[in-house]
Amino acid sequence: MATETANDTTRAAGAASGKTTARKSAAKKTAAKKAVSKKAPAKKAATKKTATKKSVAKKTTAKKPAARKTTARKSATRKAAAKPSAKTQSGKTGTGKGDGAARSKPRAVAQPVIRRIWPLEADSFRRHLCRLSREDRILRFGRPVTNRYIQSYVDRIDWFRDIVIGAVVDGNIKASGILTPIGWRLPLEGSAAVAVESEMQGYGLGSELTKRLLTIGRNRFMSRVYMLCLVKNERMYKIAEKYGGVVDKFRDETVEAQFDLSRPTAATMTREAVSEGLALGRTVMGRVPVIGALANGTHAA
16 A cells, blocks of 8 residues: 555656646747747848838939939030130130131121221221220330320321221221331332231231232332341241241341242232222222122132
8 A cells, every 4th residue: 555655656756747847848948939029020120120121222323323314414515514614715715727727606796898008097097006905006106105295107108109008897996917128129028017906806807918919019029028026926927937937036036027028920910909998999889899809798718
């Protein structure tokens, strides 16, 4: 009996211990499940954050090409807007051939008539020289001069021997050239000078006036024509090179351009006569175009 009781007690104790072990394992499983359930939301949140970051990165990457396209469009627009201003600036400063050759200007200027200036127009010639700026007076006379000096200079012109031509716009002389014979024996030589007001510079008038003076000197049996200018007068260099002049530099910052002329021909005589006739007709009637570089709205080189 005692032995059976002991066995029952042992069996009960073993069952109790088994139940306790089962409860402990169940508790452990429950705790593990709770821990896993707690970690799951954190993992989901981390996954959501990662996905959000990836989507933001994708959007940023997608925006970059659009931003680059926008920047490219803006730069293209700026370049397109800058082109007219650059053209305008280049037209103002000018680096063309000859005396501001063949470049377009933003401002509209009436078509000048290049013709002979006569003694009755001496006062108009004087006003033209007085309108020259200080810099243009230095280029024309070699030094800054006053209006009184210009008046004296015009008074000393021998209108029956010296040849004065000008570019006339609405009755006002805007550019001029003068050819003064040197000596009395053949073959003669001559001295030439050209002046262009600031508002008419860049249209090739200096080059055209020089060309006309050389033709006139050739028709007057001149073998050589001299033109004195300052070293800084680069336009005069280009004009001299264009018409075959030889440039000699002196120590006093002056330059002499020598033009050797050939004998006159029937073609040169006719060219001068026709140019003067057309200029006179246009002045009187206003319908005859000017022959040469300024005809049909073109400018000289």
